[in-house]
Amino acid sequence: MSLDRMVQFERATSVDDGRRMSKVWAALGEPVPAGKLDVSDSERWRSASSEETAEITTRFRVRYTAFTASITPKDRLVSEGVTYDISGAKEGRGRRAWIEITCAARSDR
Numbered sequence: 001m002s003l004d005r006m007v008q009f010e011r012a013t014s015v016d017d018g019r020r021m022s023k024v025w026a027a028l029g030e031p032v033p034a035g036k037l038d039v040s041d042s043e044r045w046r047s048a049s050s051e052e053t054a055e056i057t058t059r060f061r062v063r064y065t066a067f068t069a070s071i072t073p074k075d076r077l078v079s080e081g082v083t084y085d086i087s088g089a090k091e092g093r094g095r096r097a098w099i100e101i102t103c104a105a106r107s108d109r
Contacts, residue, residue, distance in 0.1 A: 002035055004035065005033070005035070005079055007077050008027055008077070009028040009071055009078075010076050011026065011028040011075050025076065032068065034061060034062045036060055036079065037058065038058050039102070040056070040057045054107040057102065057104050058084060058103055060100070060101045060103065062099050064097055064098055069091075069099060071086065071089045071099065073086045076103075077101060082105050084103035085105075086101055086102070087102050
């Protein structure tokens with residue numbers, strides 16, 4: 001898998017606007033090169049609103065660094081204008097060579 005894309009990680013912080021707490025996403029570190037592999041896709045109906053949503057599960061591979069090793073499912077990833085929720089991050093093949101990040105993007109955003 002070639003590292004032919006750039007991805008930006010984001011981390012949420014809580015902000016109190018005086019009335020309520022809200023989540024604000026901000027860039028985390030600099031963009032990093034990544035490879036992308038779409039793993040699966042699915043469609044489902046939301047019964048409450050009778051809307052169909054589509055979700056695609058994608059795996060990104062980035063070089064292992066102290067920064068990329070610190071990525072968790074609390075973070076998210078943006079690539080080519082699409083925001084992905086991270087479901088897992090693990091060390092890939094080769095000791096400290098790669099981090100594989102599994103995430104999902106939904107069509108209803």
